[in-house]
Amino acid sequence: MGVPIPEEELEKILRQFDRLSNLLVDTSSLILMEKAGFLSLLSGKVQLFTLPQVREEYLRGDPSLPFPLDVRILSSPTPTRMAPQGTANAALNDILRGTSLLFTSKTIRGPASGGPSTDSTAPTNDAIHEAFYTDPTTAPTDEVLLAVARTRRVPLLSEDRKLLLKADGLGLEYYNALMMLEFLEYHRTAESTKKPLNADQALESAMQKHSSDPGPSPSGLFSLAGYPPFDYPSLKRRLLAQSRYSLEVRRFAEQLHTFIEKVGG
Numbered sequence: 001m002g003v004p005i006p007e008e009e010l011e012k013i014l015r016q017f018d019r020l021s022n023l024l025v026d027t028s029s030l031i032l033m034e035k036a037g038f039l040s041l042l043s044g045k046v047q048l049f050t051l052p053q054v055r056e057e058y059l060r061g062d063p064s065l066p067f068p069l070d071v072r073i074l075s076s077p078t079p080t081r082m083a084p085q086g087t088a089n090a091a092l093n094d095i096l097r098g099t100s101l102l103f104t105s106k107t108i109r110g111p112a113s114g115g116p117s118t119d120s121t122a123p124t125n126d127a128i129h130e131a132f133y134t135d136p137t138t139a140p141t142d143e144v145l146l147a148v149a150r151t152r153r154v155p156l157l158s159e160d161r162k163l164l165l166k167a168d169g170l171g172l173e174y175y176n177a178l179m180m181l182e183f184l185e186y187h188r189t190a191e192s193t194k195k196p197l198n199a200d201q202a203l204e205s206a207m208q209k210h211s212s213d214p215g216p217s218p219s220g221l222f223s224l225a226g227y228p229p230f231d232y233p234s235l236k237r238r239l240l241a242q243s244r245y246s247l248e249v250r251r252f253a254e255q256l257h258t259f260i261e262k263v264g265g
Contacts, residue, residue: 005252010259016173017183023175024149025050025071026158027057027141032177034065036239041230042180043070045187048157050074051148053141074148146170159243178245178253185232186260193264 025048033039042048048071055067142163149156155173157180158164167174175183240250 005255007259010256011263013256014186014260014263017186020046020155020183022047022049022154023157024145024152024154025054026145026156026160026163027054027061028159029157029177029180030054030058030068030071031061031065032159032239032243033180034068035242036177036181036235038181038184038230038235038239039068040070041184043068045184047072049154051141051144053144057141142166146172176245176249177239177243178249179256181232181236181239182253182256182260184230185257188230188232189260189264 023046030039030050033042048068050071051074055073058065058067142160145156145158145163146166148154149167149172150170155175156164156167157175157177158167159176164174164176245253
């Protein structure tokens with residue numbers, strides 16, 4: 001059965017789920033979730049971001065899979081000048097001062113957050129290189145993902161164990177696809193326990209939604225009715241059939257799943 005995880009730790013994960021509104025996604029997770037069949041479901045709950053390098057890897061990995069429209073691509077900053085001389089910490093402070101209004105932990109995880117900005121205030125390649133000794137134009141995609149996740153304070157989603165270990169070492173919030181399936185189950189459970197609306201409340205809610213969102217957005221996001229039904233057992237079978245999670249990782253997810261069923265979302 002493995003070592004039981006304290007309920008305090010499991011509760012901490014659920015509180016992270018409550019705050020989760022944006023994710024920076026790696027190629028491995030994009031492909032795995034798309035093949036398993038719940039990428040669109042996840043994009044209905046959180047805003048997914050990635051990098052141009054990831055999109056290129058995705059299309060090279062399986063040409064039969066079109067790149068998901070629900071995933072926003074962060075523009076690659078172009079270096080315009082050399083970064084100021086100084087220590088790595090000084091350069092990192094410059095980045096954070098320049099983006100604090102957009103990328104603080106409070107706004108990136110808040111329910112009204114629009115996610116990482118893609119405008120010119122984003123960290124430049126020079127700044128990332130100075131702070132992390134990484135040149136985004138030549139560095140491996142993993143290193144750029146780590147740098148962007150750290151400067152923009154956005155959780156990382158990947159299946160790459162080495163990448164996740166580095167994220168852990170940097171104190172970053174991170175997940176894999178199996179955890180995101182439990183995230184969806186957590187939300188399903190929470191929504192199923194809500195008190196149902198009466199007829200008047202349901203009509204008012206529908207009218208408000210129609211007035212604020214009369215149609216599909218340009219990004220391809222539709223109302224929840226437009227998404228496939230959430231069938232946890234089938235999705236998990238497909239996910240595990242295509243993944244290579246260790247027994248330890250699977251047991252962790254199972255204990256989290258049991259806890260979600262216990263608390264009811």
